[in-house]
Amino acid sequence: xxxxxxxxxxxxxxxxxxxxxxxxxxxxxxxxxxxxxxxxxxxxxxxxxxxxxxxxxxxxxxxxxxxxxxxxxxxxxxxxxxxxxxxxxxxxxxxxxxxxxxxxxxxxxxxxxxxxxxxxxxxxxxxxxxxxxxxxxxxxxxxxxxxxxxxxxxxxxxxxxxxxxxxxxxxxxxxxxxxxxxxxxxxxxxxxxxxxxxxxxxxxxxxxxxxxxxxxxxxxxxxxxxxxxxxxxxxxxxxxxxxxxxxxxxxxxxxxxxxxxxxxxxxxxxxxxxxxxxxxxxxxxxxxxxxxxxxxxxxxxxxxxxxxxxxxxxxxxxxxxxxxxxxxxxxxxxxxxxxxxxxxxxxxxxxxxxxxxxxxxxxxxxxxxxxxxxxxxxxxxxxxxxxx
Ligand code: RFL
Ligand code: PHB
Numbered sequence: 001x002x003x004x005x006x007x008x009x010x011x012x013x014x015x016x017x018x019x020x021x022x023x024x025x026x027x028x029x030x031x032x033x034x035x036x037x038x039x040x041x042x043x044x045x046x047x048x049x050x051x052x053x054x055x056x057x058x059x060x061x062x063x064x065x066x067x068x069x070x071x072x073x074x075x076x077x078x079x080x081x082x083x084x085x086x087x088x089x090x091x092x093x094x095x096x097x098x099x100x101x102x103x104x105x106x107x108x109x110x111x112x113x114x115x116x117x118x119x120x121x122x123x124x125x126x127x128x129x130x131x132x133x134x135x136x137x138x139x140x141x142x143x144x145x146x147x148x149x150x151x152x153x154x155x156x157x158x159x160x161x162x163x164x165x166x167x168x169x170x171x172x173x174x175x176x177x178x179x180x181x182x183x184x185x186x187x188x189x190x191x192x193x194x195x196x197x198x199x200x201x202x203x204x205x206x207x208x209x210x211x212x213x214x215x216x217x218x219x220x221x222x223x224x225x226x227x228x229x230x231x232x233x234x235x236x237x238x239x240x241x242x243x244x245x246x247x248x249x250x251x252x253x254x255x256x257x258x259x260x261x262x263x264x265x266x267x268x269x270x271x272x273x274x275x276x277x278x279x280x281x282x283x284x285x286x287x288x289x290x291x292x293x294x295x296x297x298x299x300x301x302x303x304x305x306x307x308x309x310x311x312x313x314x315x316x317x318x319x320x321x322x323x324x325x326x327x328x329x330x331x332x333x334x335x336x337x338x339x340x341x342x343x344x345x346x347x348x349x350x351x352x353x354x355x356x357x358x359x360x361x362x363x364x365x366x367x368x369x370x371x372x373x374x375x376x377x378x379x380x381x382x383x384x385x386x387x388x
Contacts, residue, residue: 003027004315006138006151008126008164010039010119012101013283013300014157015108018117019059020308026315029149030119031126031140033158039121040109043187043260045101046210046218047072047197047294049385050094052301056104061111068213070098075197075383077348077366078248084370085196091373091380100212101297128154128167132277152278153311157304159284160269168276179266179290179345180352181205183220184227186237190256192217193249199292199348200244201362206292206349207244209253217254219245220291222349225265234258266290268342270334274303274327282307287334289341292348298385299337303330305388333386340382 005021007014010032021028032039053069056062073089089095112119123140130136131154138149156164165172183206192211200207205222212218219241238255245253269288274281283300306329310322347365351358369375 001029001147001149003029003149003151005153005155005311006031006149007155007157008128008138009156009158009162009285010105010109010121011157011159011283011300012104012108012297013285013304014155015105015112016055016301017155017157017282017304017308018119019061019108019111019115020055020304021311022115022117023059024312024316026312028117030117031123031138031149032119032121033123033126034121036109036119036121040102040106042105043100043102043185043262045291045294045297046098046212048097048099048104049298049301050096051305051385051388052298053097055301055305056107059111061107064103064107065097065099068099068103070211070213072096072098072196075199076194076248077199077369077379079201079348079363079366082363082366082370083248084366084376086376086380086383088380088384091377092384094384096294096384098211098213104297126158126163128163128279131167131279134278136278152315154279155307156279156281156285157283157300160288162285164279164281164285165271167279168271168273168281173272175270175272177268177342179349180225181222181349182225182227182263182265183208183291184223184229184232184237184263185218185220185261186234186241186258187212187216187218187260188256188258189215190217190254191215191251193245193251193253195250198245198248199344200248201348201350201366202244204240204244204350207241209241209245209249223263224352227263229261229263232261234261237261264291266292266345268338270331270338272327272331274330275323280307280323280326282330287338289337290345291341292344293337293341293383295337295341299334302333302388306330333388336382336386
């Protein structure tokens, strides 16, 4: 099999890249390890920046987004009795959109056949070959049959644990910060306790009240990394959430059966370089942010925006400059999103290594945010997404 660009991974990065290339008539194939069902039911992000919704609109894959996406014009940062509303709309003129990553993924997969975008699901043993030469290839096994795809370029959109980053030689550089806690999340078909997201720092640590729709809520609390899901009954988690949000929210926390419950570790991570020969990394394969700023999926989308432009320029006009400049362009935005996610994580969580001094710094910082429109604007413009 031969194609122009072979994409590893059918997450948001791979699917968006595939569609952007197909929209310009460029041949590409996506190779995904998991089944379609698995990919479509993974529960992850919920907040889309304008840059991400713009991409979906540019592709014309926005019917459900327009009908079901919830416009969010602000959010709350709370610490004890201090409650600051960041009026994103008033401060930036823009808003974010609540629309689940699960829904984005479903929409992109559903639109693929009509646009000539082939996705090969359940491809095992994906192996990358000859990216430094002029004829790279990807091998995988599907239904027991080994297949090779020859391509001009390989896009590594295979997330944090995929093979692409590992295919880059050992002189790559990792910048990393692991946090000693994770987020225990619950998704349930109950109305949200507040119309806007509430990020809350409390005695027992961080908690987030989020949502997917007017009838579906998503909540998280900070737990130690050593915490096990088995220790948390649904009732125990609802009790905890009620304790945290009853004083902050405009409505009671309504309990419901968990559609999903999981613990996700928090990590800040950047890998450089994002290019090795004809292999390019995009999304979580090259970087991870802690979810506190809701940046991960949006950063995957902005990487792909740059990478698609560069591949299109090469494939249509033979112009290599875009590919040469891809990493530098992408990293500027990546590092700023890393900074914001790290800042908000430190401001809103109880870090085990922090003492009374750091705690006073958190209180002073949020007091300052409360009193300074300049600080609020800075937070708002990062939250809504820095311009491309
Ligand atoms: P993905 O989504 O991980 O997709 C990678 C795909 O590659 C496949 N793959 C392979 N395919 C073939 N062969 C192999 N050997 C392969 N190995 C892996 C995988 O099966 C998968 O389909 O990466 P991508 O596309 O870069 O997208 C990144 C986002 O998924 C991620 O950054 C966000 O979910 C992060 N995130 C959030 N981001 C936001 O922008 N806003 C949010 O509100 C937000 N909340 C979150 C989050 C992530 C969370 N978790 C679970 C980590 C909340 C949570 C709890
Ligand atoms: C979510 O709804 O899953 C969500 C929202 C905001 C975040 C992280 C996750 O910062």
